[in-house]
Amino acid sequence: MVTDDLLLRMYRDMVLARLFDSTMVTLQRTGKVAAYTSSEGQEAVSVAAAYAARQEDWIFPTYRETGAFIARGVPLEVLAARQLGKVGDPLKGHEVLLFGDRRYRIVTGPGPVGAHFPVAVGFGLAARKRGEDIVVLVFFGDGATSKGDFHEGLNFAGVFKAPAVFICQNNRYAISVPLSRQTASETVAVKAEAYGIEGCVVDGNDVVEVYNAVSKAAAKARSGEGPVLIEALTYRLAAHSTADDPTKYRPASEVEEMRKNDPILRCKNLLFSRNILNTEQDQKLRQQLAELVYRKIEETEKMPTLPPVAIFEDVYSTPLWNLEEEREEL
Numbered sequence: 041m042v043t044d045d046l047l048l049r050m051y052r053d054m055v056l057a058r059l060f061d062s063t064m065v066t067l068q069r070t071g072k073v074a075a076y077t078s079s080e081g082q083e084a085v086s087v088a089a090a091y092a093a094r095q096e097d098w099i100f101p102t103y104r105e106t107g108a109f110i111a112r113g114v115p116l117e118v119l120a121a122r123q124l125g126k127v128g129d130p131l132k133g134h135e136v137l138l139f140g141d142r143r144y145r146i147v148t149g150p151g152p153v154g155a156h157f158p159v160a161v162g163f164g165l166a167a168r169k170r171g172e173d174i175v176v177l178v179f180f181g182d183g184a185t186s187k188g189d190f191h192e193g194l195n196f197a198g199v200f201k202a203p204a205v206f207i208c209q210n211n212r213y214a215i216s217v218p219l220s221r222q223t224a225s226e227t228v229a230v231k232a233e234a235y236g237i238e239g240c241v242v243d244g245n246d247v248v249e250v251y252n253a254v255s256k257a258a259a260k261a262r263s264g265e266g267p268v269l270i271e272a273l274t275y276r277l278a279a280h281s282t283a284d285d286p287t288k289y290r291p292a293s294e295v296e297e298m299r300k301n302d303p304i305l306r307c308k309n310l311l312f313s314r315n316i317l318n319t320e321q322d323q324k325l326r327q328q329l330a331e332l333v334y335r336k337i338e339e340t341e342k343m344p345t346l347p348p349v350a351i352f353e354d355v356y357s358t359p360l361w362n363l364e365e366e367r368e369e370l
């Protein structure tokens with residue numbers, strides 16, 4: 041049940057995610073951030089799914105889950121430190137586009153697309169064996185469904201009824217590859233049938249619909265009745281990453297058309313129609329959030345930069361001799 045208060049909180053986090061993402065893209069252009077993947081247009085899936093799960097559940101994200109990180113409570117300065125290479129980066133400079141932080145039960149996403157499916161499923165099953173009452177939320181894009189890991193992970197999850205909710209952010213493209221070149225299946229959700237698990241399609245730009253679907257799926261997975269594959273239909277309004285030029289593979293008119301279906305705009309309209317928010321309050325909220333992002337980034341920029349040797353930390357529990365040698369040399 042999405043109460044007025046919850047709807048407002050989800051809206052706030054979606055707006056905050058968008059402001060953070062757009063600021064990171066700008067900072068990448070100035071050379072302060074190495075590379076960035078914006079989640080513009082897909083905030084509803086991330087935010088609603090994180091709210092629908094419990095705080096003790098584990099998140100297996102991709103590089104497009106800023107909304108889930110914010111909804112989970114990760115401070116902006118931690119996200120900013122990650123991107124700016126500052127000492128507060130929980131990943132100590134490893135990887136550029138991905139984020140993870142065990143304090144918030146977020147497992148760092150995979151560099152190779154889709155490599156997290158078997159890991160997440162095994163993680164969920166191991167937790168169950170230990171008697172932990174947790175669910176894993178596994179985020180991925182439509183492109184990841186072409187990887188063997190997707191099929192292996194879902195098959196294993198189906199057989200052993202893993203406490204997993206698979207959330208496909210179907211944004212219609214895998215960089216320049218459109219969905220029609222990714223699969224001949226009618227939907228992504230239909231693939232669930234092959235693994236004997238439940239699959240459903242939801243409007244990924246409707247924060248309430250996503251919240252309800254993930255809540256239901258998480259309850260099912262938690263009770264031991266098996267995993268669920270949710271296909272959330274959405275659209276990537278931004279470029280794939282700061283190294284991508286989407287005008288090369290999709291018409292500007294398509295993007296403009298999809299802007300009318302912006303999940304933040306739709307959530308705002310819902311808040312207005314339910315008399316939870318008005319224009320004046322909305323402008324004030326956005327102003328406050330913009331100032332918050334600005335302040336947090338400014339603070340983060342003043343933090344010390346990660347020392348280069350940090351790259352050797354947190355890779356192996358027992359460092360390898362050759363890495364030790366390299367560290368000495370550095």
Ligand SMILES: Cc1ncc(C[n+]2csc(CCOP(=O)(O)OP(=O)(O)O)c2C)c(N)n1
Pocket residue numbers: 102104151152153180181182183184185209211213214215276280
């Ligand atoms: C195994 C593998 N192949 C290719 C890449 C390069 N790559 C990075 S992201 C990406 C597109 C993934 O598309 P999708 O899963 O739909 O997610 P989206 O970026 O649309 O959110 C590709 C091909 C990679 N990282 N790993």
